[in-house]
Amino acid sequence: MASLATNLKKAIRDPWKAVLVMRERVLNGYVKLYNGLRGKPASPARPSGIAAFEEVRRYALRRSDINEHLPRLFVETLRVRPRLIVELGVRRGASTFVFERVAQLCEATLVSVDIEDCAEASDYPHWHFIQSDDVALAPRFPAWCAERNLPTQIDVLFIDTSHIYEHTVQEIDAWFPLLAPQALVFFHDTNQRLVYARDDKSIGQGWNNDRGVLRALEEYFDQSFNEQIDFAHVEPGWIIRHHARCSGLTILEKVNFGF
Numbered sequence: 001m002a003s004l005a006t007n008l009k010k011a012i013r014d015p016w017k018a019v020l021v022m023r024e025r026v027l028n029g030y031v032k033l034y035n036g037l038r039g040k041p042a043s044p045a046r047p048s049g050i051a052a053f054e055e056v057r058r059y060a061l062r063r064s065d066i067n068e069h070l071p072r073l074f075v076e077t078l079r080v081r082p083r084l085i086v087e088l089g090v091r092r093g094a095s096t097f098v099f100e101r102v103a104q105l106c107e108a109t110l111v112s113v114d115i116e117d118c119a120e121a122s123d124y125p126h127w128h129f130i131q132s133d134d135v136a137l138a139p140r141f142p143a144w145c146a147e148r149n150l151p152t153q154i155d156v157l158f159i160d161t162s163h164i165y166e167h168t169v170q171e172i173d174a175w176f177p178l179l180a181p182q183a184l185v186f187f188h189d190t191n192q193r194l195v196y197a198r199d200d201k202s203i204g205q206g207w208n209n210d211r212g213v214l215r216a217l218e219e220y221f222d223q224s225f226n227e228q229i230d231f232a233h234v235e236p237g238w239i240i241r242h243h244a245r246c247s248g249l250t251i252l253e254k255v256n257f258g259f
């Protein structure tokens with residue numbers, strides 16, 4: 001551990017960084033204390049009878065920036081009976097854990113993409129991991145699928161990568177043309193902030209992305225959204241639902257209304 005003198009020298013050299021580090025530590029302590037007083041999240045009341053869903057529910061008891069959305073990702077994805085699920089952003093694989101289970105139930109293919117090596121995230125036999133920048137990959141993705149006899153249109157697209165506005169705009173431009181005529185798109189971190197709240201009344205520590213993901217969606221739909229509350233909205237060809245807690249999850253459903 002760095003000595004007090006070394007830390008003091010660093011703080012004198014770069015006082016702004018020292019303030020940020022201090023803020024991080026104070027916040028971290030506050031979040032731990034607050035959650036400690038709140039206790040553990042309640043276990044789900046009654047088993048569903050679907051083993052894969054129960055695994056997801058148990059997994060979702062571990063608090064994280066996405067845990068409360070995991071059962072929702074499962075249910076929403078199962079509802080569309082996908083053939084091809086594409087996950088952009090794997091890290092330690094919380095969302096992968098959910099998608100591989102739905103994919104197994106639907107005999108679907110799951111393709112996960114990350115700029116880092118996440119090749120150990122799943123052992124589902126129909127899982128493919130591609131280590132790549134997601135925007136760079138998109139133009140060659142249909143050919144990549146065709147070469148492997150996989151469906152070339154995406155039924156479920158999950159986007160959880162940099163959370164930076166410019167990058168999210170590029171992801172929308174690059175990946176939306178690859179969606180099936182009826183498809184589901186999840187964006188995580190559409191309500192990202194320094195301290196975010198969960199439904200179980202606990203809090204988590206995040207970072208301020210300057211509304212990057214939501215701003216990209218606002219631009220795409222030429223609409224402003226209030227990410228701090230849950231909402232449902234309809235646009236030509238799209239149903240939009242937003243869940244504000246746990247850093248925010250926005251679900252876009254591409255639909256043909258026929259009117």
Ligand SMILES: C[S@@+](CC[C@H](N)C(=O)[O-])C[C@H]1O[C@@H](n2cnc3c(N)ncnc32)[C@H](O)[C@@H]1O
Pocket residue numbers: 066088089090091092093094095096113114115116132133134135160161162
């Ligand atoms: C928030 S984490 C994903 C969390 C994951 N979905 C989960 O539920 O555990 C973001 C991930 O996106 C990846 N990432 C960031 N920029 C990327 C890019 N341009 N292309 C592909 N992956 C990227 C990072 O390497 C990181 O693993």
